Amino acid sequence: MPYIDFTDLKGSVGIESVLGMLDIRLRKTGDQLRGRCPIHNGGNDREFVVTPAKGLYYCFGGCGGGDSIKLVAMVQGCELKDAAAFIAERSGFASGPDSSGQKRNGTTLPVTVDGSPQPQPERRTLKPLDYLQYTDAVAALGISEETCKHFGAGYAPKGIMRGRLAIPIHDRDGTLIAYCGRTVKGESPTLIFP
Numbered sequence: 001m002p003y004i005d006f007t008d009l010k011g012s013v014g015i016e017s018v019l020g021m022l023d024i025r026l027r028k029t030g031d032q033l034r035g036r037c038p039i040h041n042g043g044n045d046r047e048f049v050v051t052p053a054k055g056l057y058y059c060f061g062g063c064g065g066g067d068s069i070k071l072v073a074m075v076q077g078c079e080l081k082d083a084a085a086f087i088a089e090r091s092g093f094a095s096g097p098d099s100s101g102q103k104r105n106g107t108t109l110p111v112t113v114d115g116s117p118q119p120q121p122e123r124r125t126l127k128p129l130d131y132l133q134y135t136d137a138v139a140a141l142g143i144s145e146e147t148c149k150h151f152g153a154g155y156a157p158k159g160i161m162r163g164r165l166a167i168p169i170h171d172r173d174g175t176l177i178a179y180c181g182r183t184v185k186g187e188s189p190t191l192i193f194p
Contacts, residue, residue: 004084004093010067013091015055018068021090022075026050039063039074054126058160064192065160126176129166132156137184138165152176155184164192 019026019033026033026048037048037059047061058065063074072083087093132154134145143165148154156166164181171177181192 002094004081004088006069006080006084009084009088009093010055010069012093013068013087014052015050015057015068015071016052017091018072018087019050021087022072024075037061037063039071064189066193126178128152128168128176129154129156129159129161129179131158132166135184141165141182141184156181161192163187 016033022038024035024038026035031051031053033050033052034046035048036042036045039048039059040061040063042048042059042061044061048057048059050057055067056065057067057071066074068087069080069083072078072086073080076083076086078086132148132152134148135155138148138155139145143153151168153165153167156162156164161179161181163184165184167180167182168176169178169180178193183190
């Protein structure tokens, strides 16, 4: 199996295209898509949500969430590398040592027919959750208010992290790329990575 750069793949093939590959039909609700969960074949037509702008999905019925590659893996019951290969094959995506490309910062860039680098999409940045709070439930976890402020963490009273301690995750450059949610009341799963 040729090498597939997951980041390049997700940047090139949107989650809406992946929904089409899996024949998943959802209805548009604002800037999200909603419907029954294709992973556990749920009965609630609002339990599964896809946010195309973020390239993420989440199932409120207990399946959790993730990106388009994880969605394929969960729906088809396969490993992430096989899910990535499924997306790449159906979209015509090529990446890695077996494809022609130029390197920038150690990653292979897709090229046009004449060999010049294809324009790359702007890197999306995540906005900090400005509504996070320091609560007694967070304090009960042994985390001080100062620590929460320092890391930008806190209790999320709304949104996809609702009812959890939202912990920001940054890349090596310090760019906010995700939030991890940790339960404050012992729910399962303990951690979520939507």
